[in-house]
Every structure is written in structure tokens, then in C-alpha cells.
Amino acid sequence: MSRDIVIGAGLAGLCAALRLAQAGRPVTLVAKGAGGLGLSQGTIDILGYAPDRVFAPLDAVRAVASDHPYSGIGPDAVAASAAWLRDELGPELLVGDPGVNLHLPTALGSIRPTCLAQPSMVEGAVVGGRRYVVVGVRQLKDFSPELVAGNLARTPAPDGGAIEAHPAWIDLPARPGEADASGLTYARALDDVAFADAFAAAVAAVAGECDVVLLPAVLGLRRLGVWRQVSARVGRPVAEVPLQPPSVPGIRLYEALLGRLRAAGVRHVQGSLVTGFQAKDGRLRSVTVAAAGGPRELAAAHVVYAPGGFESGALAVDSYGTIAERLFGLPLTASSSPDLVGPDFWAPHRLFQVGVRTDAAGRPVDGEAAVYANLYAAGGLIAGAERWREKSGDGIAVATAVRAADAIIGGAA
């Protein structure tokens, strides 16, 4: 029996697999690793810079260049796909309006535009005239309240107003003897109600005069709503500020989506690279998975290819500067890298816009024609956006995953 095969367990792969399974299709998700969602901020960016700060992302989506991944999709479909994901995950995990950007503080004290966020984060929105206290934990690494508060205080809010921010510290080890714990260790400790109470009491004691208390994003991994417990004790809104990986909010989204996939009957093959494929008459017949012991052929009705881009190795540059797509050898928007990387590190690099072009259904094309009638691309593989600069990677992933799944469900191929 042929199944729909989704390759990749990042946001795009998870969304495509979920959407297909919910339509009653048999789906197998194959991924080499655990996907990148657990490394993310745990928010959904749609479009943050174009190139100036974006306040209304759908308006900016409407205005993208014709070779941008959003251009064939349009603001309505982008909004609908983001809203679908938000509603799938529910208001304990994701809230917001696809038409409005939030401006949330980062762990460096800069201000990051994003669209959908976790309810534990939204009170952190940087608004002129507000007073913030940033609370660090002595035994938690990589979160310095002086750095966060200092940078916030010297940065005008997106609305033009001035903000006030002060640092404070608490001293509360998550595990005895560990002076340099990761956010994950704290999140696991805060899943315990008693430890969360002690944490909340310590924060309340140092919060001082302020409107909002900013905390590192460690407020519980499996127990959602720890932030409410802390907020109630502190007597003020609190907001999580995402840390560098391991990212607790990102892991929350990954685990929630994976749970929904399995409940929808998706087969999940973990830790295995797809190494080859069989095709006939312009259609993929199967993909080859490097399972333990030997290769397995998985018969494919359709394939949604969501392997990411350069960061995952799906796209690679060899020592001659040749750019190639690893698995299907798909045609790319450029095949030679040397001219695409500029001398200025901070300037745009066209290399990172390289990827596959697709037709209106999301199928990689060679010229105008689909390479395979039943192969769809989603997420970071698609050409035309430097995602981290624009803050557009999540929105592109979700919108292109939904496009691919809906084309399959609708019988496009």
C-alpha cells in the first residue's frame, strides 16, 4: 500500500503530516533527527522585516517580490495557515492575530518582531511608557538581566516611546550542586508545583516597582500554565523571554505537534536518513530509508519534501563552490556559490536565497514543469527568502506545508 511520505520533522514537515493525516490519508513521517523546532523561539514569525520593521505582516506579504516564497501564496492563505496551526495547538500554546506583529524582548535585550506567540510571552511586548524588571537566576546560564535591561532601556520602543527596565537576580538552584544549569533543567524543575512556588516567591521578593516582570523562558516544560502560577504570586503580569537552545518554548511546540501527529495515526520513523528513491513515468514510486540493518523501500503515493536548507545539509556547497540538493538532485535557482556570498558578514548574502522554485501547487519545477508529478516541497528548501533576516521562516514553513498537503488532499496530482 502506498502512503504519503513526509520527509523532515521541522515545522513544515510536522504541519504537512498533520494536515494530511487529518484528511484521513495514510502518512509516514521520516526524519534523520528531531527537527529544528526545539531550537526555535517557540513563536511563529510571518514577516518581521521587509526590510524595515513590519507591524502588519499580511500587508507586507502582499507586497513581496515575485520570486519570494510568499508571492504565489498570498496573504489570505498565509493567514489561514497560521491560524490553522494556532488553533491546532490551542490557546495554552499559541495565541495572536496573523495580521498583527508583536514586538518581544530577546535574551540580548533587543526587540524582535514576531506574530503568534505563547501566552506566557505576550505580556512582554515592548510598549512605550512601561516599566520592566528583568529577573535572572544565578545558577541559570546564558541569561543576564543587566544585559537585557540595559539594552532594552536604551532602545526606543517600536511605538516610539521610552521604556524603563531594571535588572534583578534570584538565587535558587534547580538541582543541588549545579551552578551552570540550562533552561531545560529549570523547566523540568518548574514542572514541580512546589519548586514553582519557591521560584515564584523568590521572584516576588525582588520584583520591586514595575508593570511587567520579564523572566527567562523556563516556566515549565510539560506543565503548561506555570507562568500563571508565578504571575499570581508576583501580583503582576510576567513574560517569558526565550533563551538560546535548548529552547523550552520550542520544545513545547515540537512535543505538542508530535503528540497530535501520532494521535492522528501518522507513522513516525525517527533517526533515519532518506538515501534514495525510485521513479517511473515522471512519478516517484518509493523512497529508500537507511534503517538499521539495511535499506527499506517505502512505497509513496505522494512525497512532501521538507528537509530544510543549508543548515540541515539538504542543500550543500562543495569545495568547488557547486550548490546541490542532496536527495533528488532538484534544479536550484543557482548552482555556483562564490558570487553569492559578500565580504560584509552583516549584509544580505544571496546564497541563502538559493533553493527550489515551485509551481502553484508547491511542486519543484525544472523550468515550468514539475520535476515529479507527486513531489512537493515545503519550508526552508524553497528559494527566495533569507529567512532569519526577514523573520519569515515559520510562516513560509506553515504556508507551504499547508499548500502541499491541500494540493494532495484535493487531488492535484
Add this chain to the structure above:
Amino acid sequence: MSKDEAKRLRERLNNELNRATLDHCVKCTICEQSCPVSAVTPLFSGPKFVGPQAERFRDGESVDHSVDYCSSCGTCSVVCPQGVKVAELNSLARAVMKAEHGIPVRDRLITQTTLMGRAMTPLAPVANAVLGNSAARRVMELAVGVAASAPMPTAHGQTLRGWLKKRPAPTKAPTRGPVIFFHGCAGAFFETEAAKAAIEVLEHLGFEVIVPEQGCCGLAEQSNGLFAQASDAVLKLVGQLRAPGTAAPVVSVAGSCGGMLKHEAHEILGLDDPDLADVGRRTRDISEFLMELYDAGELPTDFAPIPLRVPYHQPCQVRSQGMGMPAADLLRLIPELEVVESNAVCCGIAGTYGLKKEKYEIAQAVGKPLFDLVLELNEGLAACDTETCRWQIAKSTGVKTVHPIQLVHQAYGLGRLPGLG
């Protein structure tokens, strides 16, 4: 442990191609997110720290000794998106450390699974009484370091081989080809019910089931750093499994041991043996085998309903075989059987890890979310593919834990699990 062995292992660690994968590590922390051991104890500093972070900078020195607290569940390699052989290298680094610093007698004893089975079977009531006696277990803990509360296998008066000899010959002539049945040590001595159920299901489906004489796969020795002994054991087993022929599939009812044949003996012991590769290519977990039949439209699904909610746990060493979760998919074909996946990384026992007195508490903490789930949701039964994991779940929850094939066996009308209507 000879000096030569230590030197040989050190050379492997320093020179193996796998070592180059350490440089693929981008420090993303995905392995740290998923490690079940560092999540519950500061005694293990985590797969990334001891592996790609520390190991690649060492030159002739043994790794951070906390690598001894790695349970070898293999999860770090499964989740790594960059293909770093974290678990394989950390297992090898631990073997080097043990070879250079000595292996406790306890670790040599608990790996002798076949010997234990042979010795205990004729003495089953006595052996069970001793292992069930808390004073005797406390003496064992003090003398050799096997935790007094850790799960121990139950001996049976009859081995699988004894059953095979005494049972009436199958009445149905085979309608499909032969399969070579791999039952593992537990299937031979301690967990014979799962092995019998698997044989009867395969025969019911029309296969000719060949059960060659077979020894231990060496997995327990491997995870205790006894690589030379493990290599001897697995190569001997490979010869035994090849004896009946080199065409038929090898179907395994021993979840983790199947993984030893498929990849661990090659990846961790470093065995580059064509016969091992041949057996690994032909080896299928029993659920994987049946789901391949199902996908090919060749599995009858005339299952009788089993109105039951059953928590199912996929062991870490079954997950790492890259075949998805075939047991859960298979059980879902049984009408009215509600399968609840544990979503737990590991039950804690990790072969022999949780038997050791200094690791027992860690193993229990690793397994706690699983035990809580089983306790909350079970209706008298849990399911799991690997023997020691079943003992761990049963011992820690008091809930009878069976191999998934035993539910399939009942659903085909071939028998009834005790206590199920």
C-alpha cells in the same frame, strides 16, 4: 581485561571513521533535550558534553568519567539531525575507560544471561525463591552491587526448546516460505510465552518456523564494556542463525537483541563481518515483519476484538532501529483495543543499567513518567517489545506487561492472555 584489549579499543576510538562525525556537531543541544539520564541526574553531564564537546579534544586521556552514567539508550544518535554518532562513540569511550581502569565483577556477572537461564531452569522454584527473598537480595546488593529492588527475571521449569520438543507437530502445512526465528536468551528461558506466541502466530499465517539452536547476542556484555566477549557471542550467534539457510528472513521477538544484529554490533563493536551484515539485512522485528506483510496486503486482519485500553512503551533500543513504531501500528489493527503510546524515551533499565546499585535510583527516575502513565491508564495490562523493559515496568508498577505479539496471538484466536476475557 588485558592491556592489549585496552590498547586496541583506544586505537579504535582514536581512529574510527565515526570519530569524524564529532566535527559535524553544531552544538544545537537536541541530544541534550532528549537524553533521559541527564534529565534526572547531575551525575551524567549529557551526551553532547562527554561526546562531541569533550571527546574530540582529548588525546590519549580517558573521557570524563561521568560517561559511565550513560545508559546506552542510543537516543542521542536517533535525534541528532547532523548524523553525529554520539551514542556509538560514547559507548566506545566507556569501553576504553573500563578497559583501562577495570570492570567490576558485578558487571561481568549480570551479562551472563544464557548461563543464568541454563542454571536457573532446572532449579526454577529455588532460584525464584532466592531472587524473591529480600534478605538474599540485600546480601546480593552488598556483595556484588546488584540493587536489591531491581527487577530480576523469573525462571520457568520449561525452556522454549523443551516446549518445542514436547508440543504436537503443527497440523497445518506451511503455505508460505520459511522464517528463521530468533528468540534471544529471554525467549529461551525467562520469557517463553512471548516466543511461543510469536511462533504460533507465524505458523498460523502459514510460515514454516525454523528455530535454530542459538546463544546470546552479547548486547549486555557490550553495554558493560566487555567488547571482546560481546564480539565472540554475536559472531557465534550469527553463525547459528545462518545455519538453516541464507535466504529466509530472520524474525526476532527480542526487541533490543534484533537491534544488536541489525546495527549495534557493527556500529559499536566495530565488527565488519559479511555474515553479520547478511543476518542484519534479513533481520526483522516480529511487529515490523507483520506490518511489512500488512503494507503488502498479505496480513489477514480477521482479528477478534480485545476491548481494552493498553499502554504501550517502545523501548529506546527498538526506536533506534529506524522502523517507526510497528508494534503500535500493529496493535491498532485489533478492534476495540485502545493503544496509548507512552511517548517515554526510556524505561530506565537500559539492559543492565538499572540493576546496578549506584544507578538504580537514576533508572527509576528515568522511568517514572512511564510508570505514572501505566499506573494511570492500564486496565490490567501493559505492552512492550523488550524483556528487561517488561520486567522493569512490571516490577515498578505491579502491572502485568506482555509482548505486543501476545495480544495479536489472542486476537487471532490462538490463545487467551490470563486475566483477559
